[in-house]
Amino acid sequence: MYKNNSVVVVVPAYDEETQIARVIETMPDIVDMIVIVNDRSRDQTSEVIRQHPQYGAGRVTLLEHEVNQGVGGAIATGYMWSRDHDYDVAVVMAGDGQMDPDDLPAILDPVVDGQADYTKGNRLVTGEAFKKIPKVRFFGNSALSLLTKIASGYWHVADSQTGYTAINRSALRAIDWDNMYKRYGQPNDLLVKLNVAEMRVIDVPIEPVYNVGEKSGINVRKAIFTIGSLLIRLFFWRLKEKYIIRNFHPLVFFYAMSFFGVGLSAALFIRLIALWVGQGHIPEITFLSWLFSFSLGFNSLFFAMWFDYEENKHLNPPLKHREIKRKPRPG
Incomplete structure (x- = not known):
């Protein structure tokens, strides 16, 4: 006991x-x-x-x-x-x-x-x-x-x-x-x-x-x-x-937007590199589209993670300090 x-x-x-x-x-x-x-x-x-x-x-x-x-x-x-x-x-x-x-x-x-x-x-x-x-x-x-x-x-x-x-x-x-x-x-x-x-x-x-x-x-x-x-x-x-099932929270929308934004920005980045290599320049609309999708994806991701952190803070209570007494190890 x-x-x-x-x-x-x-x-x-x-x-x-x-x-x-x-x-x-x-x-x-x-x-x-x-x-x-x-x-x-x-x-x-x-x-x-x-x-x-x-x-x-x-x-x-x-x-x-x-x-x-x-x-x-x-x-x-x-x-x-x-x-x-x-x-x-x-x-x-x-x-x-x-x-x-x-x-x-x-x-x-x-x-x-x-x-x-x-x-x-x-x-x-x-x-x-x-x-x-x-x-x-x-x-x-x-x-x-x-x-x-x-x-x-x-x-x-x-x-x-x-x-x-x-x-x-x-x-x-x-x-x-x-x-x-x-x-x-x-x-x-x-x-x-x-x-x-x-x-x-x-x-x-x-x-x-x-x-x-x-x-x-x-x-x-x-x-x-x-x-x-x-x-x-x-x-x-x-x-x-x-x-979603047990209790709805809007952070799921932020995660969804982040996945969409990051995926779209990755595809646009590949297109951006291809245009740079093939034509020697990048159309302004392509660069702005990439920048917008990148910002949308990562801003949404950070907001989603912050909401998740706040929602679960009560499940991570701080540890009360306690001194551990150890027996000396042989050798």
Whole structure:
């Protein structure tokens, strides 16, 4: 229990036989139950879990997928178990030991104190992030985080790809986990759906943890394009659900004008270059048409984003400062 709230930690695991025992052993006492979802591992992950003393003591529950569903599918399975067993807060911590247990109270506090429905760890705001996170992953994460801000409407949420999160009972019941995105885009998909459900989300600074024996299965370059295309679809889905179906907002007209204006200006720019190359000069009407469409597109885009920011500001409450006490690491 933590501040009279029951806490379950969901641990998605895939080929983590070397790391999973450490995750169990370092789990803080405030955690009531550890639910490990073995996503059809090819190694001895399940055997290591079953042989652990805490499994026999009843503090560890093992769920096993018959078919590999990806990290998002494993998290969704754990969330549904947490919802069905009526826990107050469900936390996600990876099975590779990359989440610092010392950060857990900071992740939990905004949720149990009623400030937020969902918290996300943010590794990018600490002074050590650029030094500790591999550079390709750092820049890839930063790019996806920027796109996620636009797609989700949570303009103050960064480090969209971190898996260190906490979610309360209300949010667990508000999301359709059966239709959750199954792969590495799950955190992005969830943020969009939380926004449509009017759930409050807060970023919590956490310590980046690398080189503890983890093996990354992410192809960063491929993930950027895959998750990027997912975010485009989610953006339009959110506009439809939130601003047309559930509650109308005129910002949809500004977004529509921006897409029209930017598309038209791109076509006119190509024509402008073709005329310059072919004739050596640009007709005045072509240049003015391009300038008008460019101004229309980008002004409409900025107004639409500003309206979206204002509409969602109440879902991004500020984090109350809290000092995190860390245990000294060996070595």
